[in-house]
Amino acid sequence: MHFKFDKSRIHSFESVSSTMDIARQMAEENCPDRTVIVAKHQTCGRGRMKRNWQSDQGGLYMTWVLRPKINISLCFAFTFSSALSIVEALEKIFKIKAEVKWPNDVLVNGHKIAGILTETKIDNNELNYLNIGMGININNIPNSNTFQATSIKDLIQKKVNTSTFIDFLFDKLDYNFQHMNPKKVIQEWKARNCTLGKFVRVKTFASFSEGYAIDIDNSGALLLEKENGEIETVIYGDCFEVSGIKFT
Template sequence: MRKEIINLLKKENKLSSKALSEIKNLEIDDFANTIKEIGKKETKYIKALEISKNLTNNHIGKDIYIYKEVSSTNTVAKFLSQHGVESGSVVISERQTDAKGRSGKAWASPLGGVWLSFILYPEVDHSKLPMITLAAGVAVAKALEKIGVENPEIKWPNDIMINGKKVCGILTEAVAKFNTIENIIVGIGIDANLNVSDFPEELQEGTTTLKEYFGKNIDENLLIKILLEELEKIKDLFNDREYESILKEWRKRSYTIGKIVEVRKPFNSYYDAYVIGIGKEGALVVEKIDGTLEKVISGECIIKN
């Protein structure tokens, strides 16, 4: 995190041409207020005023920090979460240079996408934390529906699909101290006003964008506003322990249920299975070839043709 924050300060000319040895001795926490101030400066494409206009949320998006370029909005959100920002604060960047998806996979984030993270201080049982990713997926799908996308689907656990291709990924990370979860960072990346050719060649297959879906650019600020509204609604359901309501909405949009998948688990363990459904704690329920049932809590499911 330290390296990323220093790079952000350099890009914004908040550090003079100090020698590397001097930079190493900097107390990065001393720059927390500067990082906040940078996030309140006007940016070219993403506009806080347009997002906040008529936004009635009481929690998510009440405080918004927008940057021209960061390594990762999740990284900046983690840093800010440790320096006094409120739960529900949102970090947005017009571009990310070193974003990651699940399992450390590269996530291309060029100019034109919607790249944001928000901070939560959830007061729930830790067993329910995997539900946060599913809930965020429902919010993204509903937001896409509201701007005119027909039948966006959710691929367990964290991808949003349009016509069988990925348009959005979600990365949920816990910030822990002494084995206690202090807060949760939820990162959302939506391929909005981009062409598939804007991505590295190795990431193009199986990817789509909203621009390609609609045949034109969409209003990114409006999409962010709608997304924050849907996140607020799903957050209220989560806080009220309405987990079954969230799962019902997830199941309606599931891209994974009813398909044959290859389940890839940690330590290179994998097997084929049929996806039956999703359990109340957010685990995928699959039937293995031998007929036994298993709950998949972590790992990856590759849809088989």
């Protein structure tokens, strides 16, 4: 790895339970902003909604510990920015055209190539740390029952050299996290997304919300136009496109 930034901030492991767990521990022990935990393999990789994240050898599994001095309502921008950085790295290094899916996935032709997890600790309404975990399918062959997934190896039909990709991605993330502009991030996210304009179903706490995904607000929440014309703001949830259902 040949990064522009201080390598001492990168902590690499062969195998960990989950980079999120190590990151939390290091964050609680006051590690500096933009500390990175990287692992080649995870024994208990975490996905969203308490699902597992398949973490075979060949994938890239990492968590960034961030401590930006921002209003907590702007944390979403760091998640969106991570997804956009992955999209850009895929395009730049492998000429793979990817899209972002609300709230925080990266897809290629509708198949998931990367997923993002966040863990936020807030003390008295001030952000203590924001940990962003990313799982990227590179040289592994993902096999998921729940989602259709893909990897760079799947797409290019051969094992790829990861070092240029990782160098580019890490520098990109590091730069973007340091020069965060939430408005610009939303603009860029909108230009690259595959969620808006579709009729979607979002699984929230205990129920579902369904509607036409019309926009993202300033806090990254999804605006759904329901069948009765009401606009619902959905802060987070699992988002599925509903085929064949359209407003009449």
